[in-house]
Amino acid sequence: MTPDYDVAIIGGGIQGVGVAQAAAAAGYKVILFEQQQLASGTSSRSSKLIHGGLRYLESGQFGLVRKALLERALLLKLAPDLVRLVPFYIPIFPETIRRGWQIRAGLSLYAALGNFSRDVRFKKISPQAYPTLALKGTASLQAVYQYHDAQTDDRSLTMSVMQSAMQLGAELVCSAKVSSLESQKKRFVIGYEQQGRQLECQSRVVINASGPWVNEILALLNPVMPHLEMDLVQGTHLVLAEKAPDGVYYVEAPQDQRAVFVMPWQGKTLIGTTETAYSGDPEKTRPLQAEKDYLLAIYRHYFAGDETVVNSFSGLRVLPKMAHNFFHRPRDTVLYQHPDNTNLLTLYGGKLTGYRATAQQVMNKIRAALPDVQQKADTAKLMLSPVEQSLT
Numbered sequence: 122m123t124p125d126y127d128v129a130i131i132g133g134g135i136q137g138v139g140v141a142q143a144a145a146a147a148g149y150k151v152i153l154f155e156q157q158q159l160a161s162g163t164s165s166r167s168s169k170l171i172h173g174g175l176r177y178l179e180s181g182q183f184g185l186v187r188k189a190l191l192e193r194a195l196l197l198k199l200a201p202d203l204v205r206l207v208p209f210y211i212p213i214f215p216e217t218i219r220r221g222w223q224i225r226a227g228l229s230l231y232a233a234l235g236n237f238s239r240d241v242r243f244k245k246i247s248p249q250a251y252p253t254l255a256l257k258g259t260a261s262l263q264a265v266y267q268y269h270d271a272q273t274d275d276r277s278l279t280m281s282v283m284q285s286a287m288q289l290g291a292e293l294v295c296s297a298k299v300s301s302l303e304s305q306k307k308r309f310v311i312g313y314e315q316q317g318r319q320l321e322c323q324s325r326v327v328i329n330a331s332g333p334w335v336n337e338i339l340a341l342l343n344p345v346m347p348h349l350e351m352d353l354v355q356g357t358h359l360v361l362a363e364k365a366p367d368g369v370y371y372v373e374a375p376q377d378q379r380a381v382f383v384m385p386w387q388g389k390t391l392i393g394t395t396e397t398a399y400s401g402d403p404e405k406t407r408p409l410q411a412e413k414d415y416l417l418a419i420y421r422h423y424f425a426g427d428e429t430v431v432n433s434f435s436g437l438r439v440l441p442k443m444a445h446n447f448f449h450r451p452r453d454t455v456l457y458q459h460p461d462n463t464n465l466l467t468l469y470g471g472k473l474t475g476y477r478a479t480a481q482q483v484m485n486k487i488r489a490a491l492p493d494v495q496q497k498a499d500t501a502k503l504m505l506s507p508v509e510q511s512l513t
């Protein structure tokens with residue numbers, strides 16, 4: 122008997138919906154399971170940047186930065202109502218560790234990796250303009266560099282990619298928690314709970330895009346299969362009452378020299394992020410008092426605005442285990458095709474920005490296991506628009 126679906130995806134975060142869109146565009150029969158709501162995991166708790174990741178140049182991740190800048194350029198075209206360029210400012214004070222020449226070198230490399238397009242050019246701000254910046258202590262500023270990157274609403278972007286997948290025929294099952302996964306000859310049997318009912322379906326290929334829950338999904342497997350060791354790293358953001366700054370300020374934390382963003386967000390000020398080792402149930406991630414104190418101290422160091430915290434949220438990064446500290450770990454997605462059954466692919470980590478390119482890589486890996494079908498669309502050309510009514 123033919124399985125019900127070609128591709129079943131577990132997880133309705135940006136990576137899962139990206140694969141749903143790519144697989145539906147390729148012409149396959151697709152189903153996506155989300156245990157709560159779309160983007161209820163990490164994909165609504167990020168820094169909301171569609172960026173190359175200037176700071177990843179410090180850890181030599183040039184390939185990641187180049188790929189992300191290409192995807193940024195594409196998303197600016199495909200999703201003009203969801204992704205927009207904003208100015209970024211990097212201030213250099215006497216105590217700043219990353220000196221002006223280093224910032225200039227980094228921004229030049231960033232521009233080169235972005236093919237020197239208009240949107241990746243940078244400049245040094247004239248000292249006459251310092252009083253217009255949101256910063257305090259501008260009298261001691263030694264330099265301020267300005268470049269551009271893009272901002273989005275991560276939840277809205279995720280929903281609009283799923284909308285695009287559904288327009289191509291993908292099915293969304295929400296709220297439906299996958300609770301069993303059995304590998305049979307040439308198919309998987311997927312058990313899930315929806316509204317108190319226990320249901321099941323079959324698929325040729327399974328994509329495990331469950332973010333911080335990936336290894337919990339693999340623990341359901343029958344028969345058992347190996348998995349990669351990973352760390353979960355919590356990142357917290359605070360929303361402050363202060364009105365939105367005129368752009369994103371990329372500042373160095375005085376406590377440990379990490380790069381932190383102070384950004385406009387829904388008319389207010391968003392500051393983040395932290396990097397705190399996390400263990401336990403991904404559902405229970407919450408901002409810690411120490412993280413709030415750390416972020417507020419940074420804000421107070423550079424800004425004089427209203428520090429009242431009106432909201433805060435935490436998300437979990439998935440970083441495959443290695444010796445480097447968290448800041449220097451590679452941030453690209455690791456696609457793990459299970460040696461015991463290559464029709465199961467697990468996505469570890471990755472960036473919001475790179476979801477479309479990652480989905481294409483996934484398609485390249487699974488195509489051999491799928492039937493010949495007629496392609497319906499190309500995700501590099503599909504426009505994305507905000508979702509106006511519920512998808513479920």
Ligand SMILES: Cc1cc2nc3c(=O)[nH]c(=O)nc-3n(C[C@H](O)[C@H](O)[C@H](O)COP(=O)(O)OP(=O)(O)OC[C@H]3O[C@@H](n4cnc5c(N)ncnc54)[C@H](O)[C@@H]3O)c2cc1C
Pocket residue numbers: 131132133134135136137154155156157158159160161162163164165166167168169170171172297298299300330331332333334338354355356357394435436437438470471472473474475
């Ligand atoms: C603090 C922080 C800041 C970041 N900032 C940026 C940024 O500015 N720009 C950028 O490009 N990237 C950023 N990232 C990275 C980016 O946010 C993540 O890589 C991305 O959101 C991960 O998406 P995902 O789909 O893999 O996981 P998730 O969004 O977590 O989605 C996984 C989904 O799987 C579902 N699920 C789990 N178990 C089951 C089950 N049994 N059945 C059904 N569904 C299940 C969950 O409910 C969840 O919705 C940031 C990450 C963090 C942590």
